[in-house]
Amino acid sequence: xxxxxxxxPDLSRRVNFSIVTPVFNPDRKAFEACIKSVRNQEYPxxxxxxxxxxxxxxxxxxxxxxxxxxxxxxxxxRRSENGGISAASNDALGLATGEYVALLDNDxxxxxxxxxxxxxxxxxxPDVDYLYSDEDKILEDGTYGGRxxxxxxxxxxxxxxxxCSHLSVIRRSIVSELGGFxxxxxxxxxxxxxxRVMDFDRSVVHIPEVLYHWRVAAGSTAADVSEKPxxxxxxxxxxxxxxxxxxxxxxxxxxxAWYHRVKRRPTSTPRVSIIIPTCGTEGVIxxxxxxxxxxxxxxxxxxxxxxxxxxxxxxDRGTNPLLLxxxxxxxxxxxxxxxxxxxxxxxxxxxxxxxxxxxxxxxxNDDMEVISPDWIETLAAMVEDPTVGAVGPxxxxxxxxxxxxxxxxxGPGHFARGMSPKSPAAxxxxxxxxREVSGLTGACLAIRRxxxxxxxxxxxxxxxxxxxxxxxxxxxxxxxRLLWTPDVALFHFESKSREIExxxxxxxxxxxxxxxxxxxYSREPFVP
Amino acid sequence: MDIELDFSNLQGxxxxxxxxxxxxxxxxxxxVLRAIDHAHKISAEMIENRAMTDAAIGQLAxxxxxxxxxxxxxxxxxxxxxxxxx
Numbered sequence: 001x002x003x004x005x006x007x008x009p010d011l012s013r014r015v016n017f018s019i020v021t022p023v024f025n026p027d028r029k030a031f032e033a034c035i036k037s038v039r040n041q042e043y044p045x046x047x048x049x050x051x052x053x054x055x056x057x058x059x060x061x062x063x064x065x066x067x068x069x070x071x072x073x074x075x076x077x078r079r080s081e082n083g084g085i086s087a088a089s090n091d092a093l094g095l096a097t098g099e100y101v102a103l104l105d106n107d108x109x110x111x112x113x114x115x116x117x118x119x120x121x122x123x124x125x126p127d128v129d130y131l132y133s134d135e136d137k138i139l140e141d142g143t144y145g146g147r148x149x150x151x152x153x154x155x156x157x158x159x160x161x162x163x164c165s166h167l168s169v170i171r172r173s174i175v176s177e178l179g180g181f182x183x184x185x186x187x188x189x190x191x192x193x194x195x196r197v198m199d200f201d202r203s204v205v206h207i208p209e210v211l212y213h214w215r216v217a218a219g220s221t222a223a224d225v226s227e228k229p230x231x232x233x234x235x236x237x238x239x240x241x242x243x244x245x246x247x248x249x250x251x252x253x254x255x256x257a258w259y260h261r262v263k264r265r266p267t268s269t270p271r272v273s274i275i276i277p278t279c280g281t282e283g284v285i286x287x288x289x290x291x292x293x294x295x296x297x298x299x300x301x302x303x304x305x306x307x308x309x310x311x312x313x314x315x316d317r318g319t320n321p322l323l324l325x326x327x328x329x330x331x332x333x334x335x336x337x338x339x340x341x342x343x344x345x346x347x348x349x350x351x352x353x354x355x356x357x358x359x360x361x362x363x364x365n366d367d368m369e370v371i372s373p374d375w376i377e378t379l380a381a382m383v384e385d386p387t388v389g390a391v392g393p394x395x396x397x398x399x400x401x402x403x404x405x406x407x408x409x410x411g412p413g414h415f416a417r418g419m420s421p422k423s424p425a426a427x428x429x430x431x432x433x434x435r436e437v438s439g440l441t442g443a444c445l446a447i448r449r450x451x452x453x454x455x456x457x458x459x460x461x462x463x464x465x466x467x468x469x470x471x472x473x474x475x476x477x478x479x480x481r482l483l484w485t486p487d488v489a490l491f492h493f494e495s496k497s498r499e500i501e502x503x504x505x506x507x508x509x510x511x512x513x514x515x516x517x518x519x520x521y522s523r524e525p526f527v528p
Numbered sequence: 529m530d531i532e533l534d535f536s537n538l539q540g541x542x543x544x545x546x547x548x549x550x551x552x553x554x555x556x557x558x559x560v561l562r563a564i565d566h567a568h569k570i571s572a573e574m575i576e577n578r579a580m581t582d583a584a585i586g587q588l589a590x591x592x593x594x595x596x597x598x599x600x601x602x603x604x605x606x607x608x609x610x611x612x613x614x
Contacts, residue, residue, distance in 0.1 A: 354557040456565025474568050513572040516579055 013123045017046040017115055018096030018172060022088030023060060023106045024053040030107035030138075030215055031063075037109035037213075039071065043116035049095035050106075052078040053088035086181035086189045093172075093180045100131075102169045103190060107215045109138065110167065114211040118169050121205050129171045129202040130194075132164040133211035144213055148428060151526040153204040156483055157435040159239060161259045162191035163428060167212035170197060185238055187231025192238035199245055208523060232258045250381065253487075256422070257429040263487050264381035272309040272376050273358030273449075274300065277339075277348035278366040280319035285369070285493060286398070291323050292493065293366040301332055306376035312356045314339050314348040345442070346458035346467045353452055361452055365443040369491040371396070378488050379446035382434075389455075389480030390447040390472070392440035393488035394421060394431075403492045405431055406484035407439030407469065408524045409517060414441065421486065437484045438517070438526050442468030443492055447475075454478065465502045466510050473514040 019038060026034070038048055052061050064076040075095045079088060093101065100122070104110065111117075118131055137146040150163055157163055168190065178196050185192040198204075239260045240252050250264035278293040285295050297311060311334040315324060324336055337355050339348050349363055360380045372378070375393065382391040395403040402421055404414040415437070416425050425431050442458070445468065455474040458467045472482055544559075551559070 350558060350561055351554075354554050354561065453561060453564065456563075456568050457561045459565050459569070460562065461569075473572075474565075477568070477572060513569060513576060515576050 013119075013126075014045050015100055015119050015122050016098040017043075017118070017169070018093075018098030018101045019046055019048045019104050020089060020092040020096060020101050021048065021050045021104045021106050022053055022085050022092055023050050023055060023064065024082070024085070024088065025055045025057045025060065026106040027217065028057075028059065030217070031060075033109055034104070034106060035067065037112070038104070040112055041110065041115050042113050043119055045119075046073060046102075046115055047096070047098055048074045049092040050074065050076045051088045051091040051095070052076070053084070054079050054082040084183070084186045086183050086186050089189065090180040093175060096172060098172060100169050101172045101175055102167060104212075105166075105214075107217065108166065109213040109215075111211050111213070114167060117207060117209060117211060118167070121207055125203065125205050127203050128205050129174055130197060131169045131205045131207055133167045133207040134209055135166045135212040135214050136210050138213045138215040140216060144210075146216075147210055149208070149523070149527050150206060150428075151436065152206045154436040154526065155198060156481070157433055158194060158198060159242060160255060160261045160433040160435070161429070162188070162194065162235070164194060165190065166214055168194065174202075185234045187228050188234035188238050191235055192241070195238055195242040196245075199242070236260050255429075255432040257424065257432055259429060259433060261432065261434055261487065263378065264384075266377050266381040266384055269306070269308055269377075270359035270380065271357060272306060272360045272362060272380055273353075273356030274309055274311045274362045274364055274376075275314065275349060275352035275356060276311065276364050276366050277314045277345060277352065278319065279316035279343075280323050281366065283367065283493060291320070292368075294323060294327065296364065296366055296368050296370075297327055297330065297332065297334070299370040301330070303370040303373045304376055305373045306380070309333065309376055310335065310356065310358060312337060312352045314352045314355075316343070344460055344463035346460045346462055349442070349467075350457040350460065353449070353457060356449075359449050360446060361449055362444070362446045363442055365492065365494075367493040368395075368444060369493070371489040371491060372487070375488040375490065378485065382483055382485060383446050383448050383451075387481055388483055389451050389475035389478065390440055390445050391483045391485060392437070392445050393484075393490060394486045395441065395443060395490055395492040396421065398491055398493060402431070403494060404441045404443065405486075406435075406437030406482075406526075407441065407472065408527070409438035421489075432486055434483060434485045434487070436526050437482050438524065439469050439472035440482050440484065442471070443494070444490055445471075451475065451478075451480065462506060462509065464506070466506045469510055470514070473510075473517050476517065477514075 038046070050064055052064055055061065061078050067074045068076045077091055077095060079091060102115070102118070121131055122128055132150070134150050135148050136144050139145050151157065154163065174197055175193070178193070181189045181193055235258070236252060239262065243250065243252060243262055248262060248264060249267050250262050253261045253263050255261040276293060276296065280291055280293060282289055282291050285292070293313065300311065311332060313327065313334065314337045317338060317340050327334060328336060335355065337351060339351060341347070353361055360383055362376065362379060379391050379393065382388060392406060394405055397403045402416045402419045405416040407413065408415045416423070416431060419425060419431070421431050423431060455471065455478060459470050462470055475482060
C-alpha cells in the first residue's frame with residue numbers, strides 16, 4: 001500500500017464514485033455542513049445519491065430537489081413511505097452508476113481531499129475491492145477530535161467490531177451481487193454488509209488518514225452505541241449470521257462495550273502438546289513458596305477440560321530431581337526431556353517440539369498458571385483456521401492487571417501492560433476483542449505443528465530475548481496471521497517491575513531481518 | 529550429539545552427509561528445523577537488502593535529477609557571470 005507522495009494524489013486514473021446517503025430528518029445545520037463537504041471535494045468525479053426516507057421535516061425534500069437542480073452530479077429520490085435506513089440506502093444504491101460506492105451519513109462530513117485520496121489508493125491498487133480510512137468525531141462544539149486510528153486489515157477484529165466504519169468505499173459490483181443492505185439489520189447495516197462482503201477473499205486497503213468526520217450528537221451511535229440498543233442487537237445478529245455462513249463452530253458472546261466476540265470450538269480434538277522449558281525455579285506464588293513449573297502443571301491438571309493433551313517439560317540439568325520425580329509420578333501424560341547445554345530458550349522449545357507428538361503446540365513459560373478451563377480447546381480452535389499462524393491469550397499479573405495482550409511492532413513491547421483488562425485502552429476497546437496483532441509473547445503461544453516446523457521454530461540465534469518477536473515475523477512473512485484473544489487468560493508471575501534487558505545485538509539481529517516490519521512502519525499496523 | 533549443519537558449501541555438505549548414518553531421529557529433526565530457520569533468515573535478509581537497494585536507487589535517482597537541475601542552472605548563469613567578470 002502506498003501513501004500520497006509529496007506531489008499530491010495520483011490522478012492518472014479517474015474513478016467515478018457514487019456517494020450513497022440515506023436521509024431522514026437530519027439536523028439542518030449538520031446537513032448543510034455535509035452538503036458543503038461533498039460539493040467542496042477537490043476530486044470532481046462523483047455522483048451523490050440521496051434518498052429521503054419520507055422525512056417529516058418539511059424542508060428536507062425541497063432541499064434535496066434544489067440540490068439536484070443546481071448540480072447534475074446529485075441524484076435524489078423520495079420514498080413513498082418510511083422504510084428505515086437499509087431500505088433508503090438500497091434505494092440510493094439503485095441510483096448509483098459509479099465504479100465504487102462511498103457510504104456517507106446525512107449529518108457527517110468528508111474531508112476535502114477524501115475522494116482524491118481514495119482515488120489515489122485505487123490507482124496504486126487497481127484490484128482493490130474495499131478501502132477504509134481513519135475517522136474522527138465532530139464534537140458538540142463543532143470542533144474535530146477523538147481520532148480513531150485504525151489497524152490495518154483485521155478480519156478477525158471485524159467479526160467482533162465494525163472498526164472499519166467510516167469512510168468505507170466498496171466496489172459497486174460486489175455490493176450489487178450481494179443485494180445491498182439487508183432489511184432487519186438497521187443500526188448495524190454497514191457492519192452486516194461488510195461481513196457479507198468479506199465472506200469471500202477480497203483485496204482490502206486501509207488508508208491511514210482521517211477522511212471522515214463522524215458527528216457526535218445526543219442519541220447518536222457516535223456518542224454512545226448503547227443509546228440505540230436495537231443497533232447492538234442488530235450487530236449481534238449480523239455476527240451470528242456471519243458465523244453460520246462461514247461454517248464457524250462456536251458461539252457469539254457479548255464482549256462488553258456493545259461489541260460481540262466469537263468464541264470458537266475446535267471441529268476435532270487433535271492432540272495438543274504443551275511444551276514447558278524450565279530449570280525448576282522457585283518463587284512465591286499466592287504467598288507460598290513453590291516451584292513455578294510444579295504449580296503450573298498442577299493448574300493445567302486441575303483446570304483443563306480438553307481431553308487429549310500431553311505435557312513436555314524440557315528441564316535443565318541441575319533441576320531438583322525430587323521435583324522431577326513428583327511430576328513424573330503425577331499420573332499425567334507428561335514427558336521429561338533433559339537439556340544439558342547453556343541456557344537457550346529457543347533451543348529448549350525446539351527440542352520440546354521435536355519430542356512432542358501433538359498436532360497443536362502450546363509453548364508456556366514455567367511461571368504461569370491457568371485461569372480459563374477451556375484454554376486449550378479455545379486456542380486449538382483458533383489455530384485451526386489455515387490463515388492463522390499463531391494465537392496468544394490474555395496474560396495477567398497476580399494483581400489482575402495486564403502483563404501482555406499481544407505485542408506492538410514499534411518497540412516492540414507488550415501492549416496494555418499494567419492496564420485493567422476491562423479498560424478501553426486506546427479507545428477502540430481492543431482488550432475485549434479477538435484481533436490481529438503484530439506479535440505474540442512466547443510466554444504462551446499456540447501454533448499448529450506444521451506451521452512451527454514450516455518457519456523453522458524459534459531461532460536458536462536468539463537464545464534469550466526477541467525469539468518470539470522473530471517467530472512472529474517469520475509467521476507473518478509466510479502470509480499467516482497472528483491473533484490474540486481475551487477468551488483465554490492465564491496468570492504470568494513474571495515480576496511486574498522487571499525490566500527486560502534486550503541487548504543491542506538482539507535488536508540489530510531482528511532489525512536486520514525484519515526492518516520492513518519494524519522500522520519500515522511509521523506507525524503500529526495493528527494499533528488498537 | 530549436537531549437530532550443526534551448513535549446506536552452503538561443499539565441506540559443510542560432506543560433513544552433513546557423513547553424519548546421516550549415525551544421527552538419531554531427534555537430532556535429524558532438529559537439524560532440519562535449524563536449516564529451515566536458516567533458509568528463512570536468508571530469504572528475509574535478501575528481501576531487506578533488496579528493499580534497501582531499491583530505496584538507495586530511488587535516492588540516487590532523486591540526487592541525479594537535482595544535479596541535472598543545478599547543472600542547467602549553472603549553464604544559464606555562467607555566461608552572464610563571465611560577462612560581468614570582464
